[in-house]
Amino acid sequence: MSSKLTITRPDDWHVHLRDGEVLKDTVRDTSRYMGRAIVMPNLVPPVMTTESALAYRERILAEKPTATFTPLMVIYLTDNTSAEDIKKAKASGHVYAAKLYPAGATTNSDSGVTNVDNIKAALQAMQEVNMPLLVHGEVTSHDVDIFDREEVFLKEVLAPIVADYPNLKIVLEHITTANAVDFVNKASDNVGATITAHHLMFNRNHMLVGGIKPHFYCLPILKRNTHQTALVKAATSGSKKFFLGTDSAPHSIGAKESACGCAGSYTAFAALELYAEVFEAENALDKLEGFASFNGPDFYELPRNTDTVTLEKQSWTVPETLVFGNDVVVPIKANEEMTWKVV
Ligand SMILES: NC(=O)N[C@@H](CC(=O)O)C(=O)O
Ligand SMILES: [Zn+2]
Numbered sequence: 001m002s003s004k005l006t007i008t009r010p011d012d013w014h015v016h017l018r019d020g021e022v023l024k025d026t027v028r029d030t031s032r033y034m035g036r037a038i039v040m041p042n043l044v045p046p047v048m049t050t051e052s053a054l055a056y057r058e059r060i061l062a063e064k065p066t067a068t069f070t071p072l073m074v075i076y077l078t079d080n081t082s083a084e085d086i087k088k089a090k091a092s093g094h095v096y097a098a099k100l101y102p103a104g105a106t107t108n109s110d111s112g113v114t115n116v117d118n119i120k121a122a123l124q125a126m127q128e129v130n131m132p133l134l135v136h137g138e139v140t141s142h143d144v145d146i147f148d149r150e151e152v153f154l155k156e157v158l159a160p161i162v163a164d165y166p167n168l169k170i171v172l173e174h175i176t177t178a179n180a181v182d183f184v185n186k187a188s189d190n191v192g193a194t195i196t197a198h199h200l201m202f203n204r205n206h207m208l209v210g211g212i213k214p215h216f217y218c219l220p221i222l223k224r225n226t227h228q229t230a231l232v233k234a235a236t237s238g239s240k241k242f243f244l245g246t247d248s249a250p251h252s253i254g255a256k257e258s259a260c261g262c263a264g265s266y267t268a269f270a271a272l273e274l275y276a277e278v279f280e281a282e283n284a285l286d287k288l289e290g291f292a293s294f295n296g297p298d299f300y301e302l303p304r305n306t307d308t309v310t311l312e313k314q315s316w317t318v319p320e321t322l323v324f325g326n327d328v329v330v331p332i333k334a335n336e337e338m339t340w341k342v343v
């Protein structure tokens with residue numbers, strides 16, 4: 001086993017950089033070796049217009065990311081997003097996608113879409129201008145069990161969208177089930193999916209056995225180990241439909257370790273290292289470059305990065321906390337050993 005691995009510079013196709021005083025910390029971590037990042041728009045208030053996306057982009061750039069880093073902006077779909085809004089976003093040259101949050105499904109999704117019928121004009125325009133639809137794929141009805149919400153979304157919401165807009169590019173974000181893997185595999189090449197490092201490394205036992213561990217609480221929630229196994233198989237399969245999206249979603253320690261803790265896990269401090277552990281355990285390190293550096297840009301029809309990053313076999317301990325503005329965030333695998341390091 002060689003102790004070094006050099007791959008084309010990766011990108012993160014789903015990340016939460018947040019805003020304000022924490023932005024310098026998230027931008028530093030994500031830009032450390034990611035070439036580009038699809039920046040999620042679920043701020044308060046959300047990034048709903050081209051103007052707010054461009055202003056947010058300027059705030060990110062003002063935090064002086066590494067010279068190799070480019071933020072790719074996303075607008076947040078609401079019941080009121082029009083075809084004109086989409087065309088304007090596309091024409092800006094800096095908005096690369098629009099995001100469907102079913103209203104109430106996850107962190108800061110209250111202004112999201114209440115019924116997909118309300119965004120027909122926007123979806124039609126996205127199909128026309130070739131702007132990908134990014135999807136948080138969970139239904140929100142109270143009578144659907146939280147562990148079934150992704151599976152039900154596939155049947156009730158996503159399948160009709162795929163059928164009605166066959167030329168629309170769709171990324172099913174942060175997939176968590178074997179059902180989602182099957183759905184994406186059976187769909188056309190216009191349908192892809194991101195997979196997080198934490199959904200590859202963990203299942204619901206990690207979150208719930210031996211005490212409830214809030215830092216594993218994210219949405220869609222970790223599922224049983226059979227689903228985890230299906231995700232690992234998909235990510236390491238070499239299929240071009242699956243690509244790296246960390247869904248790194250930091251919340252301050254107090255917001256997580258709470259009687260009503262926020263959903264989201266922080267992984268951007270060591271994203272590629274976490275994925276490398278998973279791929280190595282599967283004897284699939286040769287598939288990491290496709291997943292991390294090729295499949296995403298190919299799906300988005302963007303050029304692949306042209307320089308490289310090198311991972312080295314190196315043991316190090318994840319800090320207990322990391323600086324997060326004036327507060328701290330507890331990273332995934334806090335106090336635990338890592339085996340790879342980007343050098
Ligand atoms: N994944 C999460 O658990 N949380 C994300 C929102 C999201 O991506 O659904 C966040 O913004 O905190
Ligand atoms: Zn989400």
Ligand SMILES: [Zn+2]
Nearest residue numbers: 016040247249
């Ligand atoms: Zn997310």
